[in-house]
Amino acid sequence: MPLQYNEYYNEQTGLTIGLKKLLFAKQSDYQLVEVYETDTWGNLMTIDGMVMLSERDEFVYHEMISHVAMFTHPNPKRVLIIGGGDGGTAREVLKHSSVEHVDMVEIDQTVVEASKLHFPGVGDFDNPKLNVLYEDGIAFVKNVKDPYDVIIIDGSDPVGPAEGLFEKDFYQFCLDALTDDGVLTAQTESPWVESYYPSMKKVFTALDELFEISKMYLSYIPLYPAGMWSMACATKGEDPLSSEVTKRIRSNPELLKSLNYYNEEVHFGSFALPNFVKKIIE
Amino acid sequence: MPLQYNEYYNEQTGLTIGLKKLLFAKQSDYQLVEVYETDTWGNLMTIDGMVMLSERDEFVYHEMISHVAMFTHPNPKRVLIIGGGDGGTAREVLKHSSVEHVDMVEIDQTVVEASKLHFPGVGDFDNPKLNVLYEDGIAFVKNVKDPYDVIIIDGSDPVGPAEGLFEKDFYQFCLDALTDDGVLTAQTESPWVESYYPSMKKVFTALDELFEISKMYLSYIPLYPAGMWSMACATKGEDPLSSEVTKRIRSNPELLKSLNYYNEEVHFGSFALPNFVKKIIE
Numbered sequence: 071m072p073l074q075y076n077e078y079y080n081e082q083t084g085l086t087i088g089l090k091k092l093l094f095a096k097q098s099d100y101q102l103v104e105v106y107e108t109d110t111w112g113n114l115m116t117i118d119g120m121v122m123l124s125e126r127d128e129f130v131y132h133e134m135i136s137h138v139a140m141f142t143h144p145n146p147k148r149v150l151i152i153g154g155g156d157g158g159t160a161r162e163v164l165k166h167s168s169v170e171h172v173d174m175v176e177i178d179q180t181v182v183e184a185s186k187l188h189f190p191g192v193g194d195f196d197n198p199k200l201n202v203l204y205e206d207g208i209a210f211v212k213n214v215k216d217p218y219d220v221i222i223i224d225g226s227d228p229v230g231p232a233e234g235l236f237e238k239d240f241y242q243f244c245l246d247a248l249t250d251d252g253v254l255t256a257q258t259e260s261p262w263v264e265s266y267y268p269s270m271k272k273v274f275t276a277l278d279e280l281f282e283i284s285k286m287y288l289s290y291i292p293l294y295p296a297g298m299w300s301m302a303c304a305t306k307g308e309d310p311l312s313s314e315v316t317k318r319i320r321s322n323p324e325l326l327k328s329l330n331y332y333n334e335e336v337h338f339g340s341f342a343l344p345n346f347v348k349k350i351i352e
Numbered sequence: 353m354p355l356q357y358n359e360y361y362n363e364q365t366g367l368t369i370g371l372k373k374l375l376f377a378k379q380s381d382y383q384l385v386e387v388y389e390t391d392t393w394g395n396l397m398t399i400d401g402m403v404m405l406s407e408r409d410e411f412v413y414h415e416m417i418s419h420v421a422m423f424t425h426p427n428p429k430r431v432l433i434i435g436g437g438d439g440g441t442a443r444e445v446l447k448h449s450s451v452e453h454v455d456m457v458e459i460d461q462t463v464v465e466a467s468k469l470h471f472p473g474v475g476d477f478d479n480p481k482l483n484v485l486y487e488d489g490i491a492f493v494k495n496v497k498d499p500y501d502v503i504i505i506d507g508s509d510p511v512g513p514a515e516g517l518f519e520k521d522f523y524q525f526c527l528d529a530l531t532d533d534g535v536l537t538a539q540t541e542s543p544w545v546e547s548y549y550p551s552m553k554k555v556f557t558a559l560d561e562l563f564e565i566s567k568m569y570l571s572y573i574p575l576y577p578a579g580m581w582s583m584a585c586a587t588k589g590e591d592p593l594s595s596e597v598t599k600r601i602r603s604n605p606e607l608l609k610s611l612n613y614y615n616e617e618v619h620f621g622s623f624a625l626p627n628f629v630k631k632i633i634e
Contacts, residue, residue: 082392290544290572296574331627332627344412
């Protein structure tokens with residue numbers, strides 16, 4: 071029997087990935103971080119046995135959690151990333167020439183360490199505009215003095231250290247930490263995994279109460295449960311589906327050319343929700 | 353070790369589904385058809401070891417392969433389904449009140465037999481507008497005398513009996529078997545499975561050469577490889593993205609209410625292709 075990674079997300083339903091060898095394993099103060107070399111996905115990072123990213127598919131998640139927010143904001147200069155220790159979200163954010171400063175607040179230095187060692191193409195850690203802090207994101211966002219144009223919640227599942235990232239209080243702090251035209255995006259789990267429905271409903275109810283506009287959008291992520299992943303976009307008034315967004319996307323042909331997933335049609339199309347998905351957050 | 357279904361689609365990458373028991377297994381003249389009771393997906397049909405449908409997720413595939421075509425055509429009366437033995441595509445097509453006659457040409461009676469026995473909610477086999485023929489779809493489409501408004505290619509993967517459904521000759525026959533405002537849809541595999549890229553490229557090149565309009569669209573199907581599935585929509589001039597389509601969808605509120613996946617936004621949003629998907633068929 072070859073070495074296999076197995077993740078079960080739905081009683082006995084799961085994903086199997088063939089592994090070549092273990093490259094990294096460290097139990098941090100928060101979680102078990104592992105990196106494996108795989109047969110067809112490049113290197114793969116898991117946290118507490120759940121896939122975080124592979125070299126082959128990471129572009130989907132990182133482009134979609136970043137560019138939807140970055141093009142919804144008219145001129146994003148200051149960006150806060152909560153979590154995102156692998157560095158991929160910061161890499162995408164930093165492609166926007168308007169950006170002056172990015173704070174990335176990752177609770178677990180081990181994730182950054184694993185990424186620097188085994189995902190050399192993912193992070194852009196030497197970028198002088200990027201400031202990495204090893205702190206609790208929830209505590210950090212409570213005490214923001216200088217607000218952000220964009221906040222991206224790039225945390226793991228609502229178990230373990232990321233649990234608080236699915237609470238209303240947390241989104242109130244985010245709202246307060248945003249500028250007047252601020253935009254927030256967050257990962258909000260798979261609409262095919264029923265055990266996450268309460269967390270999804272809680273997040274979208276909170277965003278709906280707190281923000282002027284809040285919408286779910288979807289991406290195809292092959293190594294996440296069932297391949298369908300939801301994200302939230304919430305703003306103080308900027309409409310992620312406005313013609314201004316189209317103009318901004320079209321005025322950045324060089325940036326767009328560097329992407330493998332996100333484009334103008336994908337931006338707008340990703341907000342189309344199947345009926346069964348709408349029902350989860352109604 | 354509990355009973356498991358394992359499908360590997362990418363060297364060692366695969367899907368695992370917990371099984372309760374085998375309900376049906378028959379080696380027909382064409383393929384091995386099996387039905388299992390599963391823990392969380394209801395009954396599951398596999399053909400030669402590949403998932404065809406589960407009771408829980410079949411609505412996605414059947415709604416998306418049917419309604420995109422049915423709403424793109426201005427007034428579909430006669431519909432041909434090639435394959436589709438489980439009956440789900442015919443069920444969706446028959447929801448359109450304009451439909452007068454549906455021919456379903458399934459090569460393998462065993463698929464219909466398994467569906468009637470173990471997927472009672474999927475087929476609508478007693479509908480008097482439905483005519484089921486057990487014939488080779490390719491031979492059938494070569495000899496069509498009375499053309500169809502809509503042809504739906506609901507076959508399995510391009511190995512085994514469905515191989516010819518990915519050839520240009522076949523699409524030439526389909527073109528000839530369509531009325532002047534005819535619309536065709538077909539399932540065209542997962543954009544995450546590189547071994548299918550040559551077949552996908554071949555189909556879209558053929559459609560592009562033969563039809564006035566041809567486009568790829570996508571659906572989230574959790575039990576198909578990587579959860580992302582592509583389909584083709586090709587027409588003799590009707591634009592699947594026109595405002596006429598919007599009008600037709602909006603004038604059918606009762607039909608729309610019966611659906612779990614397809615809606616107006618999903619129709620249009622599903623044609624938004626990520627960059628890496630566009631490249632496969634460029």
